[in-house]
Amino acid sequence: MGISYSKAVHTPTSIPTPTHTPPAAEMSSTLRESDGLFQVHPAQSRQRQCSLDIVFVHGLGGDSYTTWTKDTTHWPKDLLPTLECFENARILTFGYNTSGFFTKNADEHRARTFTCAEILVSDLKTFRRRGAQDRPIIFVGHSLGGLVIKSALRHAILRRALYGDIVDSTRAIIFFSTPHQGTSQEAWKAFFARLGESKIEKSSVISELEVWSDMLTELTTEFADLATQIKITSFYERRFTKGVMIVPEAVAKMGQKNEQSRALDTDHLDICRFTETDANWRTVSNHLDAIVADIEDLAELQNLPPLSTQVANDASLKQRFESLDRCR
Template sequence: MHKLNFWSSSSDNGQASGQDDEGSLKIPLETLGLHTLYEPKDKNITMDIVAVHGLGGDSFSTWTDKASGCLWLRDLLPQQEALKGARIMTFGYDARAFLRPFEKSTTGRTFTFAEALLFDLSNARIDQEQARSRPLVFVGHSLGGNVIKSALVGANNQQNLYGDILKSTQCLIFFGTPHQGADAAVWGTYLGNLAQGIGIRSTEVTQELMRWSNPLVELRVNFAQLAPRYLIRTFFETRKKYNVLVVPEMSARFGTDNDQAVGLDADHLDICKFGNGKTPNASRVLQTFAAVSKLMEARIESAGASSLEERLEALRRSA
């Protein structure tokens, strides 16, 4: 197992430092963009898995248990028989943009991050026709889940550029991602909880973060038409972080009949960190990945059979 050394936004006693809130969320430049964590040695890739972090994290530390250094996306997922053919990637963006004055964040809106994700992922899948049609699984933590949803909305709007990503996406797996909220006030409450949950004490910074409520309401509406086509799995936190339950169960549930949701015994930041594969949380998550992999395979086979039947029927009609 590889040992990672990464920044921490908390002091040694486990309490948030509260000093220079934007500066305390130090995002190492080398974590930005798309990084491959695992690729089958024989290059026989059967699916792509892409993880996207949220506020207060980065493309590596969000998914890494600090005590053991276990980056489970790399160290545990490939051990699952159903996932040995998966290429596993992690995407990083500068989430500090959410904390800057709203008017100055023209390069830091949710879709800007989503557009960068689409751009990088498209380039990573362009080497051959088979790669562009390879099944896709997106994994999001916290606001990272909303970056994923924004990317899929963007792909739907720009199908000439990213239609293959839209069509290839089969499954969305969310950790502590807020989905519910029909108005800005609900999202404002969540964003305020998020600020408290990652240790931000500055009232001004918290208020700036809460101004992202309206764009998130709009995203919820725009993504609703796409949601039914995916396998959706959501994990919600059951422990408080800094005395707040950042994303309550009702907000974390997607609320559609294609969503399976379950709680994990963890807080908002530790919900996607596992030191080994034997804990109840890790076992539940790993089993979910293995299960959706098999469901995806069945869906693809079914779609292929249906497509063949449609082509044969068209030939019969034209005869």
């Protein structure tokens, strides 16, 4: 599966433009209550050319605002645009109603990982209309959100005629405590106890997230080929939640050869929450910087003349091989 690295810059597209930029309090309320994609940067009232899309997907018990917020800092909106490499990025958050995961199997409103994934890829297709289809994509997922991202890309592969541009544009995925291999029911019960969720016994999602469940086995197997063409980063927690390590290091790693893994000194809920002065933010922001630099290097590499036209030009040939070395 070829991924084309285009450095073309396109005019951003989004949902209908509001007449004003919502204040922080109004925006946080909207993000908590809304399902689907929501653009947090740049303000939709501003016309700006964007160089890439970065999409945030929360996990169980979270939402598009609180999952990524520490104190009053919603880092996708407040910190990420301050990084030079993300000044011209379009930053999107994806919300879904996690309460549906805690209903009985017979309940018509029961949520499924695949259902959320299907909505994600459909909404993203709508956002990326009118010339934005080649814009590079970076996905960021917390816990179950990482599995939703993997499921969305698997669905996009199966529906390549409709969603192939999303697959081909995906450059990187950053996972925060995503249980790629699954984890124990005891760990999830401890996690939901912290959230005050009392319906754990009725939830089918627990069986889906058990170690090597059928759902996770199928997802891991089918996602493996695509993962080799994407920069993969897996951050994992070092601290206990309610006395239990929710997503231990061993299950937070995909096991891909191209996967970078990194521990963060925090627990399952706070692993993706930062303020500007946090040591974890410096670690994550430096990594994000490096990812975008690699994307830009590959885009520049594609724009070089074909190798066959450079044989007689030693300086140009050297430049091409040096660029290749940087991108390995």
